[in-house]
Amino acid sequence: MSANQKVTNQALRAAFELRRSLSLTIFAPLHAMEIASQLGLDVRMEDCPSLEGMYLRDARPRIFLPHNGHRPRGRLLFSCAHELGHHQLGHGTSADKYLADDNEVSAKTPDEIAADTFASHLLMPRQAIVKSFSRRRLSLDNPSALDCFLVSQELGVGYTTLITQMSAGLKMVSYSTATKLKKAKPNDIRASVWADSRKTDLMVLDRHWIAPTCNVTRGDFVVLPSEINHTGTCVNPVATCTALPGTDVYEVVAKGVQPLNTSATTTVSLRVMDKDYIGTYPNSFLPEPPHE
Structure with missing residues (x-):
């Protein structure tokens, strides 16, 4: 077995063992920032467009990420899972620079390959x-x-x-x-669902969604089942979504946490932060204090 194969196998085992330790089945979607925070890592978002992600190993391990205004949601979450991989695999402090072109080639060390493998199989097992x-x-x-x-x-x-x-x-x-x-292109796919989302972002939370959370940023749009039962002030209805029958489009208008009952048995926590939020992840959804 090659050295690279050994690194890959170790990362695979670590990803599956983490799911097992958290009582998460292999079928369950998960949120990388939620998991990292649950494990005691301080996940912080910064105004740092040149950063892809950083893991700091010390007495209080931390993950640093650029804020939502600098990266798409999915890329941020994969970066967080990658940095979590460094932590779980016992790696030292590591910082990754932002590559503007996804096709840009950067030589990867065995630790970086392992962290990528860990993230891929933690978030996307077969x-x-x-x-x-x-x-x-x-x-x-x-x-x-x-x-x-x-x-x-x-x-x-x-x-x-x-x-x-x-x-x-x-x-x-x-x-x-x-x-x-x-x-x-993701922009074109989003626009095919709701044209105005080309200017911002779109999350489609359909009736088949089973992830416990759905994180969005203020100013985005979210598509929800027409039968959705929700209470709160985070989203406002906009229109019926003709591209996806049985759904409606909402605009995300306020920070905070809003429960969404997508079925008789499933409740999803819709969590809203600002795109340019800087600070720790658990505080990102705190609603703004009322104006006097």
Whole structure:
């Protein structure tokens, strides 16, 4: 067995062992920042556009990330899971610079390869991908761009990241299928659901969503099932979503936490922060004090 294969296997085991230690099934979506915070790491967002992510190993381990205004939601969550991988694998302090071009090649050390492997399999194990597609009655034989977009949102990763994992990582789809899917741009996919989201961001929380949380930023749009039962002031209804029958579009208007009852048995915690929020992750959703 090669040295790289040993590193990869160790990272795989660490990802699955972490899920097991947290009593998370292999089918369950998870939120990387929630998990890191639950493990006692201080996750902080900073106004640092040149940073992809940083893990600081000391008596009080910390993860530093750029704020939501600098990166797409899915990329931030994968970066957080990557830095969490450094922590779980016993690596030392590590900082990753931002690569503006996803195709830009940067030589990776064994520790960086291990952290990427850990993040990929923590967030996107094969069983979780299969389950997310099957719950929505979507085909893995010939998935559409919108299919992959919906699943990537529930799993807390970027659209392209999911396709890469499904093709190169897990061999679930062919190279040609992955190439075709990657030609679709997330901005265009969002706009096909709700045109105004091209200017900001869009989260589709459908009736099949089982993740316990859904994190968005103020000014985004969120698509919810028409039968949704919610109380709170974080979102305002905008219109019926004709692109996805049985759903409505809401604008995200206020910071805070709002429960959403997507079914008789499932409640999702919708958590809203500002795009330029700087500070620790657990404080990012604190509502603003009332104006006197």
